[in-house]
Each structure stands twice: as C-alpha cells, then as structure tokens.
Amino acid sequence: MLTRIGIFNLKLTITSTTLNISSNPILRRRTISIMAQRSIAVAITGVGLVGSEFINQLLSFSLPSTPNSRYNPFKIISLSSSGHTLFSPNGLEVTSTSWKDSLTQAPPKDPKDLISELSKLASGSSYNGVVFVDNTSSDSIASLYPLILSQNIHVITPNKKAFSSTSTLYESIKAASLTSGAKYLNESTVGAGLPVVATLKDLVNTGDKVKKVEGVFSGTFSYIFNEFSKPGETEGGEKFSEVVKKAKALGYTEPHPADDLTGSDVARKLTILSRIIPSSQPLPEGYLSVSTTSLVPDPLLKSDANEFMSRLPEYDSKFDELRDEARKNGEVVRYVGVIDLEKGSVKADMVKYPKDHPFATSLGGSDNIIMFHTERYGKRPLIVQGAGAGAAVTAMGVMSDLLKLL
C-alpha cells in the first residue's frame, strides 16, 4: 500500500497543473503515460546461476507502452554478491555482459545499510515500488525479511529458508507484510518455475477445500527412483547405490549426495505448502517437525562424499527388499511428500504406488509432479508436472513473481 503513497507524492507535484486530470482526456492520457513509465526498483542479492539467469530475464523483459513501442518497467538499483555491492538510487547501468566485472570491483556493503537506502526509495516518489530479490540460499539474508518488509519493500525469492524454518520467523514475515502492505512472493521455492504455490493459493483463496497434496518434490529423488523402480521391470534392475552414483555423475545431486538423501529439502517444501492451507489440525511448526525418512544410513551420517559413495553399496539389500515387496503387488517405489489435511499429517517418505499411477508412468528425468486433491476437483486431482530444478526455470519462477507486482 505504501507504493501508492509513493504515487500520491508524485501526483502532488503535478497536481497544480492537472487538477482537471480526469476530465481532460489528453492530459489524462499524458499523466497515465508518465505514471506507467515510472519504474519498479529491483535490488538483487545473490548472483550465482539463478541470479545471473534472473538478471538476463529481467533485462529482456518489456511491456507495450503504445501499440508500436515497448518499455521495461523494472530498473535494477543494486546487485550484491557475498563480498561486493553495486548500488545506485537512480538505477545501475546493467547489461547482460557488463555487470559481472563491475560487481567484482565493487566494495562490500552491510545488508542493513543497503536496506536503509532501499527504505528511503520505498518511501520516496521516484519509483513505483521497491523489490528485494533474494537469489541466495542464505539463512542470514532470510532472517532480514521482516525488516525489509516493514520498510515497505517487497520480497521475492527462491530461498526456502525463511518459509520453512521456525514459525516465529514466518509469523514475523506475515505480520510485517500485513502492516506495511509490502508483499512476499516465493513461487520458485517449490517446483521452481512450475505453478505450484500460486495454484495452491488460488485453490485456497477461491474457497476450495484442500484434502491432500502429494508429489515428487525433489528432482534428485525423482531421477533416482524413476531409474531404481521402473513400472516395466518385474525383476533385476540396478542397485540403489549404482543409481545414486549415476545421478551424481549427471549433476542431479548436490556435490555430497547425502545432502539430498536426508529428505530435508522435501520437508522444507512441504512446510512451505502446508502453511498456505487452512487446517483444523495443527501442522508442523517448521521443517524439522515434518516426519521425514532419511535415506542416509546412520553409520554414514558423518562420512564425506567419497566415503559415503564407496560405502553406500553396503546398504543396497534394504532397498532391494523394498523394491521386491513393491513388485509383488504390481507397485513401484517413489520418494514423495504428502500433506494429508484429513489426517493432519505431513510426511516425506518412500511410498509404493500402483504401476499405472502417474507417479509411476508419467515421470521421466528429474521431473517434479504435484497432485492437488481437493473437494472441487473431486476424485481426479489437479496435476502440475515438469522440471522442478535448474537455473532457467527457477529464475522463471522468480521473474513470474515480479510480474505479479505490475
């Protein structure tokens, strides 16, 4: 809402000459065009793979201003990496090739000092709103969201930390947003560019009753279980440790595969989604309270990546048993997340599905798939499926959030 106060201030300066603004069509059009071309200021923190791709998408964006001309409504006013910050209240001269060199030569800046500068812009009249885009996965940046939002600066981020950790932080974020009117948008925290968060919000906000959300929320687990437990195979098949090795070689896992296999990434995503759904039963307080089955064998909890990979075959027999058991019933094994509103439970675990179930038949590569079982969609759920990780599609989710502010 404070954005509008910004608009109001701008309007005041031209009021004396345009008080007949809504009755004179020519003046009206001109004023509108001035307003339309005031930019939204974008402050970007985190310039890794996702951040760089986001900058490219942002620089390429344009809107029609007349039937024959277009303009970019966004202006980048700051860029921050861990040790450097470029900031200009009037907008940086950023091209897709120039910014990396400039940034590495820039001095550091305390994030709180940056926020204080952004705050001045948010309460001033030069911009049609200020947005802080956090493309890091940093806990410390996430902990600043309440402060940022309280200064009427919008927050957009693929960073799961703030929305999946303690409910204290989450409640502060909601309260700060409610008080200032600044928005937080986090579409790309679940399923990257897939419309998952927005779809769930739409279901809830339009009054549908969500009964269950279940899905393959991790690209890593998707690849591993699609390869390990194939609907067409009735015997044999690769060992679990072999599949993990292949996944690592293809870049589908973190450098240390155990970071994926703990399931905590899935637990974080489930926490984010569960917080959007009204529930009569208490849902987990944070991702640590989600019932999560880790696939990291206890004795390997402290192994480094090399030891982990070399000792993982010792545990193949347990996975073989599970696969055999599933096969006997015409089923496959998938690592899924389930939010069951009727049971009031949130779980990240291996579950068996019939071999004609979409989790068995439709998935390939490292696709995510998410099913929304609701009252309105009856017996057949609403399904969203596709790549759920990768810089381009994650940046797309961030960019699509930014477009919601237009």
Next chain:
Amino acid sequence: MLTRIGIFNLKLTITSTTLNISSNPILRRRTISIMAQRSIAVAITGVGLVGSEFINQLLSFSLPSTPNSRYNPFKIISLSSSGHTLFSPNGLEVTSTSWKDSLTQAPPKDPKDLISELSKLASGSSYNGVVFVDNTSSDSIASLYPLILSQNIHVITPNKKAFSSTSTLYESIKAASLTSGAKYLNESTVGAGLPVVATLKDLVNTGDKVKKVEGVFSGTFSYIFNEFSKPGETEGGEKFSEVVKKAKALGYTEPHPADDLTGSDVARKLTILSRIIPSSQPLPEGYLSVSTTSLVPDPLLKSDANEFMSRLPEYDSKFDELRDEARKNGEVVRYVGVIDLEKGSVKADMVKYPKDHPFATSLGGSDNIIMFHTERYGKRPLIVQGAGAGAAVTAMGVMSDLLKLL
C-alpha cells in the same frame, strides 16, 4: 492506471491533515488501513451455473486486515441476467440466498447504460477500481469489451467469444486496455480453473521460447476418446456412437452433441492461446481459420439431436478403422489441439499417440491435459492436468483472475 487516479483523488481529500504521511508511522498505518479497505467494485453479468458459483466464491472471500481480523475487498455493485439488472453505486446487499429473488423482480437495463454508470464510478474516487465480470457466453456482451475497457473498467471472463473471434475485435480490446490501463483477464477460457493461460503468459513474459502447445482441451472429447480408445485394449471395444450416447447421458456433452463434435470449441481455445505466443509465422486470424476436423458427418450437419443420435451408428465403421490402425502400431486415438510454432500451424484433429504417452495413460473422466514444449523445459514438457469444465472450477478461474487485481 486510471484506478490510481482514483486513489489519488481520495488521497487529496485527506492530504491537508496527513502531509507528513510517510514520516509519521502511526498516521501512515492508519492511512494505509483506510486505503486497504476501499473496495474493488464488481459488476456481474450472467448468473447461470458459473455466475452463481462465482457469486458464492466472491461472497466467501476475505483478506486479513490485521492479524486478528479479516475483510472482503470486493463489493458487488451490479447483477445482470438477460432480462433484469440490479445496480447500486454504493454496493448491493447480496447474500448467497437473497440475490436470485431480488434479481427476478428487477427491471431490465441496457448494457450500455450500465457501462455508463460504471464509467462514472471508475473515474470517481469511491472504489479502488471497477471490474466487469462477464459470465455469459454472449457474442453481444463480448463485443462491448473495447468500450468497457476504454472506460477504465477491467474485464474478467470465461467467455471465449471475444478472444477467439475476428482479430479486429481482439485488436480493439488490446488497444483499449493499453490506452486506459484497464486489464482483461481470461484464465478460465481455457481449461477452466487450471493454470493454463497464466502459465503460458509466464513462459512468454519471462523469455522462454514456446515451441509447441498440445493438449486435450475438451472435456467431452477427453471422455469420448478415453472410453473409445483404451491403451489396454487390443481388440473389440465400444462403438464410437455408443460412447457418444453414454457421454450424453452423463452430461458430458451439450444437449445436441454435434455442438461439441464440430471441434470449434477446441479451435477457439487454440486461437486464444496462440494469440499469447509471439510467432515469426502468421497464426490463424480467428478460430474459423484453425484447421479443424469436425466429427459431425456431413449428412448429419442439419439433424436435430434425436436424428443425430439415431443416425450416428451409420458412421461407426470409419472410427473402428481408425482405432484398428492405431492399435496395430501400439497407439491410441485422441482428439487434441496442437499449436506448432516451428511449423506455424494450429490444428484441432484426431491424432494417434503411443499407448505409454501421458495422453493415453494419465487421462480419466473428462480431464483436460495441456503440455507446454519450450526451449527452457527441454525434452520434457511442463504439464497441467485436471478437470477442465464444470461450474465450480470455471468460477474458480474467474475468481483467481479477480484476485490478481488485488
């Protein structure tokens, strides 16, 4: 943008006491709360199944205004059926049970007179924007959108007519929206409440390159071909005319099934989507230019529903042949819509798919499924699936568009 002029006018009236608005946090908060609680005015035309369900969803909606209280930011200012209009510039007293009786007792009102009243509200300061919601499937209402938009009134609708007919009307709509700043939103014209239009816009606006959009866009065709051509059946199976009869009995077709079987509904949806995608090659000028295979046999073009149903079995052999041909290659038959950007073609037709393809395996009931093949999503498309027809999910699409205006 004119909405904002509305805000500006309101602000002027309180300026004298709150010029220090952004520096005094208490005054700031109070002003924000005044602004937040100014409503968006909603004028609803069409109160059939979708319209009634939309009214229910609208009345049930609320937003938090403080951590402990909620409010509904929308106010219904008019309701119109074909012969009656209720209008009150200050908002109608509408409850989910009361409006039907009041409306049937109301006099008629020329839509242009209504628009003229709405126009006054849109340029005034009482509301935070005015929205015209068209829940009819009327061509004549659709032809008024340019006028409505030019008066700075937003248009939200599940009515496909305006967006799939001549490009002349569509271009007028775009031009009126661009000039006034009023928005038109039509999520529910394709796939009802499924996120299809918004997803395509996000892909395009974030710079992805769309290569092909293909899908089962019709609930009627989905049901008919899911039953007629099953991936598990290698011989026999129901006759085409028997399946159509069943579909009609279950309410999956229009009262006259030929209205669905012409494929023109699919052609309209393809036109709507194709107009969102930038293309180097010219796409169809309107739905009549979409290459569309009608399943209505020529000799039955003028039959009434009874004659049509009783004579349809005469044409079963052609469908049997097609099914046999598909089976020989391990395929099924589906009636799909395809926008191929590389070929520059838009087609509504029967196509054969391998029996492990999602169009063969994942569909059930009258589900829609839409695949977006893009540069960014690589070899594995982004998929959206679920019920694509029905009052509740269509109204949800309309309501989700309305929420985008908040």
